[in-house]
Amino acid sequence: MNDFEKKVAHEYNSRFMKFGAQPKSSLWFSEERQILRFDLIINFIKKNPSPNFFSVNDIGCGYGGFLKRLQANFDDNQFSYDGYDLAKRPIEYCERYFSKKRVRFACGGIPIKKADFSVMSGTFNFAPDLTVKEWEDYLFKSLNSIWNFTQSGMIFNLMISDEAKITSQFISYIERETVIKFCQKNFGVTQCYFSTRLPKELTFYVRRK
Secondary structure, three states, rough: OOOHHHHHHHHHHHHHHHHHHHHHHHOOOOOOHHHHHHHHHHHHHHOOOOHHHHHHHHEEHHHHHHHHHHHHHHOHHHEEEEEEEHHHHHHHHHHHHHOOOEEEEEEOOOOOOOOEEEEEOOOOEEEOOOOOHHHHHHEEEEEHHHHEEEEEEEEEEEEEEEEEEEEOOOEEEOOOOHHHHHHHOOOOEEEEEOOOOOOOOOEEEEEEO
């Protein structure tokens, strides 16, 4: 990990040790809003003309919240799941808590094998001690790497503003068109979805076909 990723890992390890397996440990405002984000991602998966079985790489999986939402929407024999996170403590928890077949976890920010869908919910929101330019470079470099492990679609959410910025709490915001232009130029057809219940963010879906 580089210095930035070490800072992120330290923060999430500390928060997990303090708050445990709940949204607060992942810098989420509430469980209701976390589930809404997960359901927006799942809706894109459901709309995709994929076979009865699909695979998921969840980058920034935390304590496995998205996996639990997948299990609430699909039978265990409908998908396989690999969760990745920079923070070691949540990964150790997931390895103890989830003991299903076709479910695996590992420390890291980039997948080690291909999957139909690459999912990132809140993964890039926290940007301690970076400039806007440094954070955007990190975001786009990460998306490039993750795209190489994506067979069908890449789904992620970002905080959106009229002007890119990083707040005093190190929460990153980016312009909508910056993301769309980058994804369409480098990856494929890009859609975005806005929810009035999440007024400061967008969910992006990039398809290979």
